[in-house]
Amino acid sequence: MTSATFPATAAELPTPTSTHTQSSALASWGCALALAALGTAVLWKSSVGINWPLWTAGVVTALLLGARDRFGDAGAARAAGAWAISLSLCTAITADDVRIAVLVLGTVLLLAVALVSAGHRSLDVLHLRTAFLAPFLALTLTIFGLSAEITGGARNSKSPRASAITRTALITVPVVIVLILLLGEADPLFAAIRDGLKHLVPDDVVAQLLFFVFLLVVTLGAFGSVQLGQTHVHAADQSTKRTLGHLERRVLMASLAAIMWMFVVSAAISLTRDPASKAGSGITYAEYVHSGFAQLSLAASLVIAVVLVTRRSWLSSDEIARRLAFAAIAGVGGMVIIAFMRVVGYEHVYGFTTLRIYAQAYMVVLAGMCALLAVEISRREASPRFAYHSASTALAVVVCCVVWNSDGWIVRRNVDRYLTSGKIDIYYLTAALSDDATPALVESVRRLREPERSVVVRFLRDKDAGGFKRDASWYAWNFRASASARAAHVFHANDIDGAHGRRQARYDSSD
Structure with missing residues (x-):
């Protein structure tokens, strides 16, 4: 059963001294206040541009500095933070609102992953379960970190002078503001002061203040949880292997390999013989490609998932199963190539669209996963970083699509096709x-x-x-x-x- 594991026990973590604790708390509050002020200044009621990567880079930098101060190293958080900054930079490149929304959500998810993995040096913790649980774990850690920072700040502020200044400000400032507002209706001088305050204070000051408090709470809680050493992830349980007998795994892998290569041979022949062109087939070329792509994608994903889930039971002990699995993965690679070529042929007939570009991008990700599995099979060792490398491949494809400007490319290619064929979906x-x-x-x-x-x-x-x-x-x-x-x-x-x-x-x- 999988359980939450902490990066280090209480005895293993360095015991902070009183001076170190106060300086860490001061750093957490300082970074949180600075980032909250920066976020309010550049994000509030503003279009998404370089403001989002600017704020994201500040959060990642502060988080990594805190993790290094507490744990000594933060390799996993550094990798997640780097991808978070990469996605945030893409929001300053594209002007598509849908892409920007997806990129912002992806950035937030990666920031959550960076937080929950801040105490780990190895990238092995960056697996699928971490990504799924990261938002919930990050929320929990933020709440506990915020509580610790507030209570710790209350305990540390025992200086009579500091307490007196705080009480004086909390009592005097509200009273002065209320008196100025009241006397502004009775005296021109106070009316001028009141009007001056109105010019200094924005109309939406309450909403803006709430936004500032929200950013402060989130960043302070995150930094506080790092300083407490409470960041944790669910480690992959290596003991729960999907064990299969010799007969089961060999028959399974042989079946996958046989089906994959039967399809590859048949589909390779059909590339030169369009089934939709046959009289009485009852399908059009568009239906043939659309239905074929959906089925090919599901089949390729299914084979990859089966090999991935069962590989620990045969990867290092069964040579025959390894060879059959390698043949199955090679067949999936051939299937992906055929699916890619079908979409290319469809684009030449019907033109280029965003959906077709993304379909091809998904095939590139599948091809990358096939390559990673083939490397594992060749090395006879299951890599705990398969999910991380697969996610990195997918993120790299997303970044390339944004930087490349697929929409502009679609316009140019369709116009080129129009000049030769006279057909275009304007x-x-x-x-x-x-x-x-x-x-x-x-x-x-x-x-x-x-x-x-x-x-x-x-x-x-x-x-x-x-x-x-x-x-x-x-x-x-x-x-x-x-x-x-x-x-x-x-x-x-x-x-x-x-x-x-x-x-x-x-x-x-x-x-």
Whole structure:
């Protein structure tokens, strides 16, 4: 049975001295207050830009410094924190709200993983169970850490002078503010002071203050839990192996290998013989590819899962099972390649879309998992970091898709296809893609013919007239949003539509 394991026992952890405890508490409060103030200044009511990676980098840095001070090293938290910063940087690149929301959620999840694994040096703790439990464990740790910081601060503040200053501020400041507000209705001087305070204090000061308190509570609780040495994860239980007998595992692996390679051979033949083109088949090419992709993805995932779950029972002891499993994984690799080629063929017939790009990205992740399993089988040793390496592959693919600008690439490829075939889904390019595609759409105006060109021109004009205006603050800067704004400015300043229309009119009159 899996149980929570702490990174070190109480005897193993260094015993903090009174001076060290006070300095650690001071550092926790200082970092939490600074990050809460920074977050409130750059995140409150602001568009997501470089503000999110800026705040995320501050949190990760403070967390790693605290973990190093408490535990000496934090290899697992460092890896999770690095990926958290990478995903947060992507929010400053893409202008797609859906992608930004997913990236922000992914960043928060990785921050939770970094917190619960802060006391571990090895990356072995970064497995699937850690990712699943991280949000709940992080919430628990934050609550306990916050409680410890508050009670510890109350115990440490025994200085009469500090207590007197605190009591004086808590008693005097509210009374002074109330008197100024009351006398502001009776005296011009106090009315001027009241109006000056109103200018200094924002209209949404209460909501902004609550946001500041929320950030302070979260960061202080996280740093406090690290200083207490209470970070923990559920370690993978190596004793609960899925044991299979010789006959069971060999028959299972042989069946998987046989089915995979039967499909690979059959599908390789069908790549040159489209089943949908046969008379009486009852299916179209689109149905053939769509249904085929879903089935191939499920089948590949199932085979990988079976090999992954059962590998500890045969990986180091059964040579025949190893060879059969290797053949099965190789068959999955062939299946992934065939599925990839089907989508490529579908794109050449029907065009490029975001969903098809992501389908191919998922196949790349499956191929990476197959490669990792093949390495394990060759080495005859199950790696406890399989989940970490698989997650790293998936995160790398996500980052590449964002940095690469898949939406802009889709526009350019569909326009290239349009120039040779005359076919294009212009409404998909203008209605379904994000602002990341705007520069490519502006470039495409000169290459399109009527009526597709008019659709794009009308879309760009309407978008500029009624589009959402981003925050102009420096911390809300976004790479693709800025590129889209520049492209729209070029579109209107250079009168691309008018120039193209005049050239088209001269061409028509010459005919």
